Structure formats: C-alpha cells, structure tokens
Amino acid sequence: xxxxxxxxxxxxxxxxxxxxxxxxPADFWQPxxxxxxxxxxxxxxxxxxxxxxxxxxxxxVWLLVSTRRASVVPSKGQWFTERVYDFVRNDIARDMIGxxxxxxxxxxxxxxxxxxxxxxxxxxxxxxxxxxxxxVAFPIALTxxxxxxxxxxxxxxxxxxxxxxxxxxPGLPSWLVPFIFLLELMTFFITRxxxxxxxxxxxxxxGHMLLVVFIIGGWELLVHGGALSLVALPAWIMGAGLTxxxxxxxxxxxxxxxxxxxxxxxxxxxxxx
Amino acid sequence: xxxxxxxxxVASGAMGEGExxxxxxxxxxxVFGTVIFLAFLWIIAxxxxxxxxxxxxxxxxxxxxxxxxxxxxxxxxxxxxxEYRAQLAEARDEAARIRxxxxxxxxxxxxxxxxxxQAESARITETAHRQIEAxxxxxxxxxxxxxGRLSTELASRIVGESLEDxxxxxxxxxxxxxxxxxxxxxxxxxxxxxxxAERTDS
Amino acid sequence: xxxxxxAGPEEHTPGRGAQTxxxxxxxxxxxxxxxxxxxxxxxxxxxxxxxxxxxxGVLAGMALSIYxxxxxxxxx
Numbered sequence: 001x002x003x004x005x006x007x008x009x010x011x012x013x014x015x016x017x018x019x020x021x022x023x024x025p026a027d028f029w030q031p032x033x034x035x036x037x038x039x040x041x042x043x044x045x046x047x048x049x050x051x052x053x054x055x056x057x058x059x060x061v062w063l064l065v066s067t068r069r070a071s072v073v074p075s076k077g078q079w080f081t082e083r084v085y086d087f088v089r090n091d092i093a094r095d096m097i098g099x100x101x102x103x104x105x106x107x108x109x110x111x112x113x114x115x116x117x118x119x120x121x122x123x124x125x126x127x128x129x130x131x132x133x134x135x136v137a138f139p140i141a142l143t144x145x146x147x148x149x150x151x152x153x154x155x156x157x158x159x160x161x162x163x164x165x166x167x168x169x170p171g172l173p174s175w176l177v178p179f180i181f182l183l184e185l186m187t188f189f190i191t192r193x194x195x196x197x198x199x200x201x202x203x204x205x206x207g208h209m210l211l212v213v214f215i216i217g218g219w220e221l222l223v224h225g226g227a228l229s230l231v232a233l234p235a236w237i238m239g240a241g242l243t244x245x246x247x248x249x250x251x252x253x254x255x256x257x258x259x260x261x262x263x264x265x266x267x268x269x270x271x272x273x
Numbered sequence: 274x275x276x277x278x279x280x281x282x283v284a285s286g287a288m289g290e291g292e293x294x295x296x297x298x299x300x301x302x303x304v305f306g307t308v309i310f311l312a313f314l315w316i317i318a319x320x321x322x323x324x325x326x327x328x329x330x331x332x333x334x335x336x337x338x339x340x341x342x343x344x345x346x347x348x349x350x351x352x353x354x355x356e357y358r359a360q361l362a363e364a365r366d367e368a369a370r371i372r373x374x375x376x377x378x379x380x381x382x383x384x385x386x387x388x389x390x391q392a393e394s395a396r397i398t399e400t401a402h403r404q405i406e407a408x409x410x411x412x413x414x415x416x417x418x419x420x421g422r423l424s425t426e427l428a429s430r431i432v433g434e435s436l437e438d439x440x441x442x443x444x445x446x447x448x449x450x451x452x453x454x455x456x457x458x459x460x461x462x463x464x465x466x467x468x469x470a471e472r473t474d475s
Numbered sequence: 476x477x478x479x480x481x482a483g484p485e486e487h488t489p490g491r492g493a494q495t496x497x498x499x500x501x502x503x504x505x506x507x508x509x510x511x512x513x514x515x516x517x518x519x520x521x522x523x524x525x526x527x528x529x530x531x532g533v534l535a536g537m538a539l540s541i542y543x544x545x546x547x548x549x550x551x
Contacts, residue, residue: 269490
C-alpha cells in the first residue's frame with residue numbers, strides 16, 4: 001500500500017504536492033506557518049486554527065448583526081437566528097435541564113451548537129473542506145469547558161461532600177466501595193468527557209476520511225487507473241451522496257454534543273439521585 | 274493500514290516537529306480553540322442572548338397585554354350586556370306594573386263613573402220627583418182657587434144671590450175651605466167637598 | 476441570565492437530563508472499568524515482573540462496570 005502510494009507520488013507529483021491517496025491521519029496535519037519556537041519544538045499555526053478563527057468571525061458577525069436591533073416583530077435575519085436559538089433554547093436546554101434553571105445555560109449551549117455546527121460543515125463547504133473538529137484538540141477544548149461547568153454546578157448544588165457521596169450508589173457491599181469509588185471517579189473525570197470529545201472527533205475524522213477516499217480516489221482512478229478510470233464516475237457519485245450524508249452527520253454530531261452537554265447539566269442539577 | 278500510518282508519519286516528519294498522532298491534541302490548537310471559543314461564548318452571553326431574550330420577553334408581554342386587553346373588553350361587554358338585560362327586565366316589570374296599575378285605575382274609574390252616574394241618575398230622579406211634587410202642589414193651589422171660584426159661582430147661581438162682592442166672596446170661600454180642611458163641616462152643598470177631604474188624606 | 480427568572484408562579488417542569496445520558500454513561504462505565512483496573516494490573520505486573528495481573532484487572536474491571544451499571548440503572 002505505502003509502496004504504491006510513494007511510487008505514485010514520486011512518479012506523478014501533482015503540481016508539486018504529494019499524492020493524498022490513500023488518505024492517512026497525517027493528512028489532517030496542515031501547518032500554515034510557524035508561530036514561535038520553544039526550546040527544541042516549533043509551534044505552528046495550523047489550517048484548522050485558521051478555520052476556527054474564520055468560523056468565529058463569521059458567527060460573531062452573523063449573530064451580532066441579526067440581533068443587534070432585536071425587536072418584537074423580527075426582521076428576516078432575526079427570524080432565522082431566532083429559529084436556531086429557539087431550537088437550542090427550547091428543544092435542548094429547557095427539555096434537558098428543566099424550566100427552572102435552563103436560561104443560565106442557554107448562552108453556553110447556543111454558542112456550542114453554532115460553533116460546532118459551522119466548524120463541522122466546514123468539512124463539506126468549499127473552499128474549506130476540512131472539518132475543524134477532526135482535529136482532536138478542538139473537541140477536547142470544548143469538552144473541557146463543558147466539564148468545568150458541569151462539575152462546578154454539581155459541587156454548587158450538592159456540596160463537595162455530597163457530590164462525591166453521590167458517586168457511590170446505595171445498596172453497595174462495603175468491601176466494594178473503594179473499587180467502585182475509583183471506577184466512578186474514572187468514569188466521571190476521564191471516560192465520560194473522553195467519550196463526549198471522541199464521539200465528535202471520531203465522527204468528523206472518519207467522515208472526512210470516507211469523503212477523501214471516494215473523491216480523491218475517484219480522481220486517482222481517473223488519472224492513473226487505466227481501464228479502471230471508468231470506475232471514477234461511480235466513485236464520485238458515491239462521494240456526492242456521502243457528502244449529503246455527511247452534512248446530516250455533521251449536524252447530528254453538533255446536536256448530540258449539545259444535547260449531551262445539556263443532559264449532563266440537567267443531571268447535575270436534578271434534585272433526586 | 275499500519276504501514277500507511279507509519280508512512281504518513283514518516284512523510285510528514287519532514288514538515289516539522291508539531292506532528293503528533295491524531296488522537297493526541299496538538300497543544301497550540303487546544304489553547305487557541307479554547308481561547309477562541311471562550312471569546313465567542315462571551316459575545317453570545319453578553320450581546321446576543323440578552324438581546325434575543327429581551328425581544329422574547331417584550332413579545333410575551335405584548336401578547337399578554339393584548340390578551341389582558343381583550344379580556345377586559347370582553348368583561349366590559351359582558352357587564353354592559355348584563356346591565357342592559359337588567360334594565361330590560363326592569364323596564365318590562367315597570368311596563369307590567371304600569372299596565373296593572375292602569376287596569377286597576379281603569380276599573381276604579383269605571384266603578385267611580387258608575388257610582389257617579391248612579392248618584393247623578395238618583396239625583397236627577399229626585400229632582401224630577403221634587404219638581405213633579407212642586408208642580409202638583411202648584412197645580413193644586415191653582416186648582417184650589419179655581420175650584421173655590423167655580424163653586425162660589427156655582428153656589429151663587431144656585432142660591433141666586435149675588436155674591437159678586439169680592440170681599441164677602443173671599444171671606445165665605447176661605448171660611449168654607451178652612452172648615453172643610455178642619456173637617457168640621459161636611460161638604461153637603463158643594464160638589465168639590467169630598468175631593469178635598471180625600472186629597473188631604475193622601 | 477440571572478437565576479431569578481420568572482419561574483415563580485408557573486410550575487417547574489423538570490428536565491429529562493438525568494435519564495438521557497444513560498446510553499453514553501453505559502459506554503463511559505464500560506470503558507472505565509477495564510481501563511482503570513487493567514491499568515492497575517499493568518502497574519503491578521511491571522513492579523512484580525508478572526504477566527497475569529493485567530488480564531485479571533481487565534476482567535475484574537469489566538465485571539465491576541457491569542455490576543455498577545446493573546446497580547445504578549438495572550434495579551428499580
């Protein structure tokens with residue numbers, strides 16, 4: 001596999017770039033320019049960082065412009081913003097957290113949803129075509145913020161002692177308590193946030209790989225495939241279909257991330273446990 | 274697949290030391306992503322959501338105000354209707370009462386009239402009676418003088434004696450009549466004697 | 476964003492958050508058990524020069540995870 005790739009890459013350098021087929025995880029490493037060096041290592045400003053910045057600017061401008069003069073009778077722009085906001089506010093936040101506390105969390109959940117959704121859709125929107133969340137650092141950053149808030153409100157609600165006591169379910173044989181406590185600790189602080197971050201990351205990463213396989217693969221077949229170049233068309237049709245599918249997945253992952261964040265907040269605020 | 278991954282790592286090795294396995298976060302990206310997201314969150318929480326919530330609240334209060342206004346209007350309309358109905362019922366009662374009163378009054382008037390008519394007719398009858406009485410009395414007085422004259426004339430003719438002298442004549446007649454009324458003298462010579470006695474009895 | 480929102484007279488509808496993350500919790504628990512106790516086993520193996528504590532730890536972790544899930548969500 002790697003032999004063919006390097007062979008193709010050396011034989012036919014496509015306009016100075018090396019071939020991207022088959023896609024490797026290394027394809028996601030796209031440094032733009034070095035920022036600074038610390039000792040031995042040089043830190044780069046990467047393309048996903050540029051995308052994050054672009055998404056930040058686009059979202060900020062959109063939201064500020066459409067809500068600057070928010071009025072009782074909405075303009076078209078405000079109406080659209082309100083639809084998105086309503087979805088997060090009522091269908092996610094109020095549903096998951098409950099009508100008493102949800103308003104405190106709507107800014108965070110709304111920010112998460114719009115931010116993740118646009119960055120996910122960057123995966124299929126030309127000329128970006130790279131889902132930012134396929135770089136694990138960004139889902140982890142968002143998960144960290146969610147988890148700081150999650151534990152903060154949990155401790156606030158139940159007190160530090162009550163918060164840890166709640167980790168030990170009732171009806172447990174006493175000799176098992178230390179083991180279970182360790183297990184709960186791991187679950188609460190490591191695996192749960194990890195699954196939240198990795199679900200988003202994994203979906204974006206794998207989805208992008210899949211699109212790359214079909215679209216770049218179709219190109220490779222067309223250029224180097226000889227008789228197999230006939231297969232390029234079905235590969236592209238497949239790629240187009242998968243792009244639509246991917247758009248849905250990208251929306252769904254943004255929704256799931258925010259839904260789970262809201263459900264964690266709701267769980268931490270729930271009265272009975 | 275391992276091969277390609279390693280090949281990818283090797284190939285990108287030339288690019289720089291920043292390369293890491295995809296499952297490990299690249300620190301600059303982590304820090305940058307966190308900072309950018311916090312800035313975004315700050316803008317959302319300070320500018321966007323308050324504006325939207327304010328619009329929502331205003332909308333809700335506008336709707337509530339509209340509902341309250343409509344409710345008030347309806348209440349007023351119902352109150353007016355109630356009042357109108359009450360007035361109508363009152364008017365109807367009043368009319369019925371007035372009709373009743375009028376009926377009573379009418380009956381009273383009719384009774385009164387009848388009483389008055391009866392009284393009137395009684396009075397008229399009495400007047401007529403009295404008049405008749407008076408006329409009879411008058412007629413009797415006239416008749417008496419006539420009878421007196423006739424009888425003296427008759428008597429003078431029969432007696433053949435002139436009793437033309439007025440004074441004597443009146444004196445005789447009056448004495449005769451007084452005697453007649455007193456019942457002391459029986460009318461033996463005069464024809465009208467028994468008639469006069471009969472009349473005084475009646 | 477103050478918590479003193481008009482939640483007074485109208486009744487409070489509780490969120491469904493506590494039940495919803497059950498599915499993801501299950502994955503988190505099932506991962507946490509083997510990882511934690513497998514990790515402990517790995518450390519013990521490394522210290523004592525043995526080889527069998529790691530698989531034992533993984534198995535024990537799995538068992539504990541399943542037991543905990545049953546205890547938390549399986550019992551009424």
